[in-house]
Amino acid sequence: MEDLNQHIDFELAAKFLAGECSVQEIETFEKWLKVRPENQKEFDDLKVIFEVDQSAPVIDVDAAWSNLIAQTSTGNHRIEPEVSVNKPSMMFYRVAAALAVIIGITAALWFMNDGAMNELRSGNQMASITLADGTEISLNEHSVLSYPQSFDGETREVTLSGDEALSGIAYFKVAPDKQNHSSSILLVEILR
Amino acid sequence: MCSDQASLSTTISNKQEFESLFRAHYAPLVGYASKLLGDADSAADVVQQLFVNIWDKQGSLEIEGSTKSYLLRSTHNACLNAIKHEKVKAEHSAQSMFGASETEQRDLLEEEEFNLKVRTAVQSLPTQCRKIFLMSRLQGKKYQQIADELSLSVKTVENQMGKALRTLRDELREEQKTTMRLVKSILWFLIGVNVFSIVMK
Numbered sequence: 190m191e192d193l194n195q196h197i198d199f200e201l202a203a204k205f206l207a208g209e210c211s212v213q214e215i216e217t218f219e220k221w222l223k224v225r226p227e228n229q230k231e232f233d234d235l236k237v238i239f240e241v242d243q244s245a246p247v248i249d250v251d252a253a254w255s256n257l258i259a260q261t262s263t264g265n266h267r268i269e270p271e272v273s274v275n276k277p278s279m280m281f282y283r284v285a286a287a288l289a290v291i292i293g294i295t296a297a298l299w300f301m302n303d304g305a306m307n308e309l310r311s312g313n314q315m316a317s318i319t320l321a322d323g324t325e326i327s328l329n330e331h332s333v334l335s336y337p338q339s340f341d342g343e344t345r346e347v348t349l350s351g352d353e354a355l356s357g358i359a360y361f362k363v364a365p366d367k368q369n370h371s372s373s374i375l376l377v378e379i380l381r
Numbered sequence: 382m383c384s385d386q387a388s389l390s391t392t393i394s395n396k397q398e399f400e401s402l403f404r405a406h407y408a409p410l411v412g413y414a415s416k417l418l419g420d421a422d423s424a425a426d427v428v429q430q431l432f433v434n435i436w437d438k439q440g441s442l443e444i445e446g447s448t449k450s451y452l453l454r455s456t457h458n459a460c461l462n463a464i465k466h467e468k469v470k471a472e473h474s475a476q477s478m479f480g481a482s483e484t485e486q487r488d489l490l491e492e493e494e495f496n497l498k499v500r501t502a503v504q505s506l507p508t509q510c511r512k513i514f515l516m517s518r519l520q521g522k523k524y525q526q527i528a529d530e531l532s533l534s535v536k537t538v539e540n541q542m543g544k545a546l547r548t549l550r551d552e553l554r555e556e557q558k559t560t561m562r563l564v565k566s567i568l569w570f571l572i573g574v575n576v577f578s579i580v581m582k
Contacts, residue, residue: 197549198538198543201543201545202543203543203545203546204539204542207524207542209523209524209539235546237495238546239518242496243499243500243515243519244519245496245500245516247500248402248411248497248541250408250424253407253411253425253429254400254403254407257432257433260433261437262434277469285565288567288569290570291572292571298579299578314387
């Protein structure tokens with residue numbers, strides 16, 4: 190305890206709490222307490238622990254549980270109890286909110302990366318659609334068009350295919366590209 | 382540790398879940414009831430009956446608030462009833478607690494939980510250390526008396542008392558840290574996933 194800034198001297202603290210300190214030790218200890226608020230706080234924590242009533246009878250949870258089982262199994266207590274909890278605690282809300290925000294950001298980033306493709310299936314009748322860039326497409330029967338929600342890259346790609354064995358047929362009225370001035374159309378056919 | 386954890390829709394549908402509910406709350410509730418009734422045996426009876434009732438409700442039990450609050454409220458009311466029906470001699474009971482607010486009730490329960498943790502930690506102290514600590518705290522013996530009875534020097538008693546205090550403090554802190562560490566590692570994992578997805582973009 191020579192250096193007043195060091196951590197608590199447990200031996201001295203125990204002596205102090207047990208009332209075994211000499212006058213001089215009390216003086217030293219009280220001086221240390223006043224050095225900084227953390228010291229007092231550290232001592233307060235110890236005081237609470239030291240003063241816990243040790244005389245309380247030991248509660249034997251195992252015995253109590255056996256007792257309870259004996260009491261419930263004598264009657265017709267075969268059906269299981271069901272307890273539903275409606276209102277979670279504040280701590281739960283805090284953790285849940287933090288998780289929700291983080292999971293939300295994760296999900297948003299995930300889906301933005303993915304550039305999710307939409308799919309239009311014409312089925313037994315013709316269908317038409319206007320894409321994000323203004324391109325109008327009329328889709329013949331039994332055709333399937335995959336297209337992105339928006340066109341972000343240098344090219345604007347869509348995929349046309351057919352239902353089952355049929356191949357897809359569609360009319361494109363391609364809107365001029367506002368970002369890239371050259372507007373060429375490239376058709377790639379994959380033979381099956 | 383964190384016995385207050387309650388999820389949005391916990392269903393206690395089997396014996397294991399009922400047992401863990403019982404084990405988490407039984408002892409602190411008995412401690413609480415003992416304070417109110419001034420009698421440990423009646424307290425154990427009251428709390429035991431409470432759990433039997435929960436077992437008996439067979440799925441019809443709707444709990445408002447956290448499980449812990451529900452159990453605390455039920456224990457408190459059961460204690461009042463026990464007094465009312467003169468199952469317990471009223472002179473030992475803590476009359477001042479009867480009209481206690483919910484916060485006061487909770488504080489008392491939390492104090493009981495803390496006391497239990499300390500007592501459990503005392504039980505796991507090394508034998509001599511525990512013996513000396515309890516001779517001082519339980520029997521109120523002076524250091525000199527303890528030294529004489531155990532044929533030790535007073536210095537050893539001082540030493541062991543300091544060691545007991547340090548061990549107890551460290552053990553209680555350790556318990557808090559474990560929970561914090563778990564929460565932190567989950568958060569770091571999720572932050573890591575985010576950073577990874579940004580880098581990969």
